Amino acid sequence: MSIKVKNVNYTYSEGTAYEIHALKDVNLEILDGQFVGLIGHTGSGKSTLIQHLNGLIRATEGKIYFNGRDIYGEKYPLKELRSKVGLVFQYPEYQLFETDVLKDVCFGPKNLGYSQEEAEKKAKEALRMVGMGEEYDQSSPFELSGGQKRRVAIAGVLAMEPEVLILDEPTAGLDPRGRDEILDQISYLKRERGITVILVSHSMEDVARYVDRLIVMNQGQVRFDGTPREVFRHYQELREIGLDAPQVTYLMKSLKEKGAHVDVDATTVEEAADAIAAWLKERE
């Protein structure tokens, strides 16, 4: 059970003056239950890559396998794939269209052929899961705040009960609190349902805190792929492609340079605090 990306190339507007080679020979395997972070400078091809995973974009070259089956094969049920690989777009609140929140979230399950009652049940479940209380069920999606709209839109995908959840910068444009709430909820969801999550993000702090595998893209290619610790060890190369390691990485590096015997691989504030405490204890 996995998503396998094999030698995928993608070119936008092929054969025109505006040709852009957005993906270059990408190879990946995403296993069940992983929490994957996908980072990269703007324009590096993250959004393009994730749209391949549920078949919205067809690779110009290469193959994609979902649970071992070639999704470009004849008669492959793309609609089913899209329900199993849920994709939440950047600024998903722009896709809301119904007169009330509940109806909007029902849109996905109903498209999958569920009855009204079943769809509503799934929609309500999904709404609670993203922290939207019952009092909002009948409100118009356009009266909600930005963060609430975002949650409703995420619920719209969750209601289809995907096995893989892909989120394209789910926290863009939210305040720090809204950001933490959404990310906490996603990681709770992941533990609760045991689904695979792919999180596209610009924030190194966020990915370091939540994910257990980190993929770095640069100009349409996969540059690094490993645990956050392994990847952030290359903080100098990351700089060159316009990315930073989490701030604590730099702090630990300078502590080390000043002669402190600390673990420089710490990527979150908690790990760093532990490392410093351990070193202080050792010195006493």
Added chain:
Amino acid sequence: MIRDITLGQYYPAKSILHELDPRVKLAATMIFVISLFVARSPVGYGLATIFLVLVIRMSKVPFRFMTKGLKSIIMLLMITVAFNLFLVDGNTLWRLGFLRITDKGVQTAVMVGIRLIYLILGSSVMTLTTTPNDLTDGLEKAMEPLKKFYIPLGPLKKFRIPVHDMAMIMSIALRFIPILLEETDKIMKAQMARGADFESGNLIQKAKAMVPLLAPLFLSAFRRAMDLALAMEARCYRGGEGRTKMKPLKYESRDRTAYGVILGYFLIVTAIERGVQIYGWIVALPGRWMAVYQWILSFL
């Protein structure tokens, strides 16, 4: 997928056509269109074909791009051709039930088809070699004489044709086309990710499936329009009064040459059509004399 619509899209390249003053290109397109209606004979059409091919060659825009504009009118083209093919009277060539094709029908259908195709190709050359901004600049300048006319609405009030505003509206509308297409693409994908199906089903189901696409699209269009209005006001936009241009349009010698070329082409086409007419008249002359002769004979 949706971005492949080229009508009204600019193709960046370095060619003489790209550098021409937009007014020249507007006038030339108009003259070319008129010439298509003047032309009736194979010679006239041949000339229009040569002219069009040369212009397309000169524009350095790949031919594939031109034909993309044609795809969007293929339905219209087929219907028009079919109507002419089946409905024009003449000598019957082929018949099936109430359908029949006549020699005249074939002739007109071919002519109308060629006319439509050349019309689209001709205007595509203009839009592909002119940025939308240049195009509206050209239109505004071309419409400038209209500013002199007004309708008096009382002693102090005059209604003038709002030339500048019209041009501004048009340039904004043109600017919004690619933006809205992109937005459509995005929303479509987002709804497809939620299992929406825009392709299958009957007409009613298809129309219903458009709601999840159109509602967010309209909202976003209004939001963008509002943002733009705000941004324009914040930069003190107050309409055309006293507004000057950063790059005023000015004719160069190549523009004058271009006017010469297009007028020359038009004169030749007209002359040839006239020539064909006169020739036809002369050729028919003996027959006419025969008729008159026989008519006189019948009295004797």
